[in-house]
Amino acid sequence: MWIAIAALNLTFAVILGAFGAHGLKSFATPEQLAWWHTATDYFFYHALGLLALGIMAKTLPRLPIKFSFICLQIGIFLFCGSLYLMSIGIPRIFGAITPIGGAFMILGWLVLAWNAFRYPK
Structure with a gap:
């Protein structure tokens, strides 16, 4: 399932x-x-990260990836x-959402690092 979701993300990207x-x-x-x-x-970048997490779920089944995957x-x-919406002319108020998304991305990677330290093999 994780790899399929990653592949869909890459398709949309x-x-x-x-x-x-x-x-x-033109406009x-x-x-x-x-x-x-x-x-x-x-x-x-992050869709490729999702793909890597999907592969890790298959090869390192003890490594918890679900929370990182969801955060990413x-x-x-x-x-x-939010950046896409602003790019097509939706009001810039959506720019306030952008850093929240960035924080989720950072959290996803930090949780992966934490779990990798906790479950080394």
């Missing part, structure tokens, strides 16, 4: 990246394009989602 590269250029400002690019970069997924949704 490709679709949204392509849309940003081809569909936004987006340079600032909006930069937001879109940042969102897509972070989407890819929430982080993708909030961080990237």
Whole structure:
């Protein structure tokens, strides 16, 4: 299940990246394009992280990954989602959500590190 969710995230990252590269250029400002690019970069990084967690769940079954996975997924949704919304002209108030998404991403990685120290093998 974890790998399938990661693969879906990667699929959406490709679709949204392509849309940003081809569909936004005609009406987006340079600032909006930069937001879109940042969102897509972070989407890819963290979707690959989800894939790595899915693989770890298969190869290191004692390593708990569920909380990290959920935090990263929430982080993708909030961080990237808010940047995507601002990029298409939704009010900048959504920018207040972006750091919350970033905090979830950080928490996901910190919990993974904590669990890796606790369950070394």
